[in-house]
Amino acid sequence: MKLSRFLSSFRFAAQGIGTSIKREQNMKVHAVSAVIVLVAAIWTGLDRTEWMLVIVLIGGMLALELVNSALERTVDLVTRERHPLAKQAKDMAAGAVLVFAVTSAIIGLLIFLPKWF
Numbered sequence: 001m002k003l004s005r006f007l008s009s010f011r012f013a014a015q016g017i018g019t020s021i022k023r024e025q026n027m028k029v030h031a032v033s034a035v036i037v038l039v040a041a042i043w044t045g046l047d048r049t050e051w052m053l054v055i056v057l058i059g060g061m062l063a064l065e066l067v068n069s070a071l072e073r074t075v076d077l078v079t080r081e082r083h084p085l086a087k088q089a090k091d092m093a094a095g096a097v098l099v100f101a102v103t104s105a106i107i108g109l110l111i112f113l114p115k116w117f
């Protein structure tokens with residue numbers, strides 16, 4: 001693969017992240033939450049394993065939200081009509097985000113609560 005092509009793929013990926021943050025309310029919420037969790041982690045003081053967990057969960061959450069946004073756009077591109085399969089596709093992707101968010105919140109509480117109380 002040519003270097004310029006390789007670098008372009010990073011630029012396009014950065015554009016995708018930028019568009020998502022600009023246009024998706026949920027992505028803004030996730031990005032702000034990520035900053036708050038990182039500040040709390042620095043303030044609390046985590047060990048190496050806890051940091052790895054926090055970073056994996058934040059990265060996974062943001063990546064999943066990006067995939068959800070991409071899927072929503074793909075569905076809208078395929079049809080602007082109301083269709084049960086379009087609803088199922090969007091709702092399942094949203095469900096995936098919810099599952100990961102709840103999982104992350106539970107692990108976050110398991111990491112932070114014993115250090116605070």
Ligand SMILES: Nc1ncnc2c1ncn2[C@@H]1O[C@H](COP(=O)(O)OP(=O)(O)OP(=O)(O)O)[C@@H](O)[C@H]1O
Binds near residue numbers: 080
């Ligand atoms: N093309 C579609 N056909 C059937 N249901 C849909 C379709 N698009 C979205 N939905 C469903 O409508 C509900 C609301 O979705 P959402 O909040 O994304 O708004 P939307 O209908 O896509 O409008 P907008 O695109 O303006 O945000 C969700 O359950 C979603 O799955």
